[in-house]
Amino acid sequence: MNIVNELVFGKGYKVLPISNIKTFNKLRSLFLKKMGFNNIKILRKKIAKMSNGDVNKLMVSLLSFNEASEMMIDSCKDIVRDLSGNEILVQRRLNTIFNLPGKEQRRQWPHYELMSGISPFTFVLWAPFHDLDDEGGVYYYSQKNSLNIIKYEQKKGIVNSPIILDMMHNQKPTRLKYGEVIVFNPFILHGNIGFESKLARIACSIRFQSKTKPLFQKNTDFFKFYKLN
Numbered sequence: 001m002n003i004v005n006e007l008v009f010g011k012g013y014k015v016l017p018i019s020n021i022k023t024f025n026k027l028r029s030l031f032l033k034k035m036g037f038n039n040i041k042i043l044r045k046k047i048a049k050m051s052n053g054d055v056n057k058l059m060v061s062l063l064s065f066n067e068a069s070e071m072m073i074d075s076c077k078d079i080v081r082d083l084s085g086n087e088i089l090v091q092r093r094l095n096t097i098f099n100l101p102g103k104e105q106r107r108q109w110p111h112y113e114l115m116s117g118i119s120p121f122t123f124v125l126w127a128p129f130h131d132l133d134d135e136g137g138v139y140y141y142s143q144k145n146s147l148n149i150i151k152y153e154q155k156k157g158i159v160n161s162p163i164i165l166d167m168m169h170n171q172k173p174t175r176l177k178y179g180e181v182i183v184f185n186p187f188i189l190h191g192n193i194g195f196e197s198k199l200a201r202i203a204c205s206i207r208f209q210s211k212t213k214p215l216f217q218k219n220t221d222f223f224k225f226y227k228l229n
Helices: 003-008 021-033 040-048 054-065 068-075 077-084 144-157 163-168
Strands: 015-016 088-091 094-098 123-127 138-140 180-184 188-193 200-208 221-227
Touching: 003 015, 003 077, 003 163, 003 180, 021 040, 021 054, 040 200, 054 094, 068 077, 068 088, 068 123, 068 200, 068 221, 077 123, 077 180, 077 200, 180 200, 200 221
Parallel strands: none
Antiparallel strands: 015 180, 088 200, 088 221, 094 200, 123 180, 123 200, 138 188
């Protein structure tokens, strides 16, 4: 099954290799430089001991990393081209995700991208900046299961029902190696769980769609035009 069929008619998400790993390596190196480090493991160890407030300050410092979104797209241009063509709308700023270990740290309840006003024609790339070889990570529900839950909530007239919140327990996150990416559609329920480690988890994500597809709540303040080479 090709990637379009898998993401539209199949499971709704897929783990794939990052085809342009040289560009992704450069993206990670520039990210580390902006953080004032040259080693991802040392940075993960440092962040694991930070307060949530200090982590938020780090995230704010990345707002000037304007070239990151294009670099992420160029790292996965074969995937992007297959799904959305050469002329796309891409999220202006790459999301950099810091997850701290410990039971008291925040967990993200299951959600799907449409909750944020993303159009149904948008896809998401999510990639870690290091191997995910422990219980820390992001879990995904198949498109069939996700849609069944969405329909249930719609029928009941509720949002984030107990059936959603109960998903936060006993999940097994997808294990990825550095150089792999998960691509998924905006109907896929996903979230993360707490984990115990001496190292924080650092990943990035970006949203994109074909220029020819309509937008919903998100507009050109969120997306920008980009043409693949």
